[in-house]
Amino acid sequence: MKSTANASQPHLTSIFQKVEQQIELPKREYKEVIKQIRTQLLELQFQAQELDIPVIILIGGLDGAGRGDALNLMMEFLDPRYINIHNLWSPTDEEQQRPLYWKYWRAMPAKGEIGVFFHGWYRDPLHDYAEGRLPQPDFERKMRYVARLEKMLVDDGALVMKFWFHLTSEAQKERVKEHKKNPGSGFIVTSEEVERVKHYNQIVTAAARGIAITNTTEAPWFLIDAYEWRYRNVQFLGSLAEGLEEAIARASTPPVTSPSRTLSLGHFPNTASILDSVDLSASLDNRDYQKVLKKQQHRLGKIAWKALEEGVSSIAVFEGWDAAGKGGTIRRMVHALDARLFKVISTSGPTDEEKRHHYLWRFWRHVPRAGFVTIYDRSWYGRVLVERVEGFASTDEWERAYQEINDFEYQLARHGIVVVKFWMHISKDEQLRRFEERQATPWKQHKITDEDWRNREKWDSYQRAVDDMVARTSTTLAPWHILPANSKKLARVEAIRHFVDAIEMRLKGELKT
Structure with a gap:
């Protein structure tokens, strides 16, 4: 695999160091915390629904990090009638005949609903950059557009939350090896995923660069230490609850309206009209x-x-x-x-x-x-x-x-x-x-x-x-x-x-x- 992502850039990959601690959460503590989060999340979902807040969740991260398991738990805790999960990995003929973002716009959640995108609009540019098909300037241009897209959605009242489920290289290799030995676990290891494991450094460096550009106040990234499943679940669902709380607080506060203008931008009296x-x-x-x-x-x-x-x-x-x-x-x-x-x-x-x-x-x-x-x-x-x-x-x-x-x-x-x-x-x-x-x-x-x-x-x-x-x-x-x-x-x-x-x-x- 040829790569344009330079894996020897510590200032980029260092953003993942804080989620490479491989923390384990005791079983008793987990049960107490997750019970509280479950009750909290359901109540927050209903409040967001009443306030007409569209919630957009993007799930990214490394293969073997347990994204699917965490998402299944979220679905168990929330009312699934108002949640749509979109796995847009392989484009259909209909999607290939239209601009990339057409498929995402069609799937955008309505006010009061939750839309979950597996990888979302990050998947293709991130992998293309990591694998050498997309030059760095083009990758960064795409990331800057993504940042504007997410800001536009937030400005319109949406909550946008992005999660990166992270593992160390050694932990990922062990996880994938374990799943290959035990296919009954529900995790199917594909040849494509095995290939990506071999190029961990390129993928992590590309992700770090993309996150650095798109980690904004409006649509922040949440980095999840996925080494241990209990700690992973608490981080993911706890962060989701915090994000919902903040969005509900903003929506419950009367907006500060800008003063009306008698003249539009760039238009002055006695100026000839186009x-x-x-x-x-x-x-x-x-x-x-x-x-x-x-x-x-x-x-x-x-x-x-x-x-x-x-x-x-x-x-x-x-x-x-x-x-x-x-x-x-x-x-x-x-x-x-x-x-x-x-x-x-x-x-x-x-x-x-x-x-x-x-x-x-x-x-x-x-x-x-x-x-x-x-x-x-x-x-x-x-x-x-x-x-x-x-x-x-x-x-x-x-x-x-x-x-x-x-x-x-x-x-x-x-x-x-x-x-x-x-x-x-x-x-x-x-x-x-x-x-x-x-x-x-x-x-x-x-x-x-x-x-x-x-x-x-x-x-x-x-x-x-x-x-x-x-x-x-x-x-x-x-x-x-x-x-x-x-x-x-x-x-x-x-x-x-x-x-x-x-x-x-x-x-x-x-x-x-």
Whole structure:
């Protein structure tokens, strides 16, 4: 096994020295302590449930350290109806066709529930780094992303606890040898695990480096001395109880709200808006429109099949003013696609189930598999648009959402998914004209609501929000395209053209991932 993890770095591996004491807990003392912990844990689980705290537990560590036994005891002590254990070792075909974190987001616990991840999002990068398949800079980049992911979950109210079950090299060898001799113990030793035992130093050094980067105040690591099973169980379950107590105390304390801002970050009075630079006078006459539309639809239909053959997925995000023509543009786009190749997600207010998860959860669920297309009619940008302007999200929530969204789109693009985002821009006068037309046309009246009129009154606030959104989330990997949509015809063909161009660039290898 070639390794990029240097096993001769005492400043990294020394973090495990305090859990290499091989402490043994007397049987009588264990019975007394574990009885108290059992009663405490069940009560804490119910309190966390009442307070809608999602609990995320990641179980890591060395083979032979008794992680499964400790987890089984936890399940015996708690109400298993509200716990889901996820062993995501071998990716399914469905998972391999999507970004790595898709499978984890699908499994995230709802508020009040507990989700346990065996290894979780640490397993692959840690083993790849230890075994020489992942260079150190890439490993550290992945760990920094993991730290941001965990902070995002904690900021949303989750409790994230990570446990590393540790053994010395000698103890691990003895443990695995014992299990091989006694297969009836319930522990099956695989050839892969035997191989990892041979490379203890590389794995421990990689783990130490990963823990050093991701051991944060928000999501700390707990190092468990797994030499003796009684002491191991008390450490694990006792630490879990302490973590639950702290999370319950935080959730029971009224939050300190940040003062509201009258101006968004980076926006100052009399500063020209990004949207003001858009030429809304541009248009297409009907003859040119029909010709150009047919051409762009033909390009889209053709390249969609090519993308399917090559396993290249794509996402189109449509945002814009009310009555800007998002629906009409999407209809012209999907008209060119085979119905088996795409899915349109129309985003409205979250359902009760969606409210019980992080706001990105419902969007992760719809990430397309290899070669397919997902079109979002409104999207995750609601957090920094309508939720910001209408006060549905706190200042802290929508301000940190820019980085959360950039990280989300980065994961999509790094997987090779084409991400193209459209803001459909119209003038305030044109919106009024379309509102009045809808009210006067019987078959269009369903398109106009009291909420549309209320939103119109906050035009300036929404424009500031759009400026910040474009400035802070238009990236090389996932750019914004502001479409002049006073002319519906022009906006439609431009949206399809930009989308096809991006897919073509990806197929040619010209689009960065």
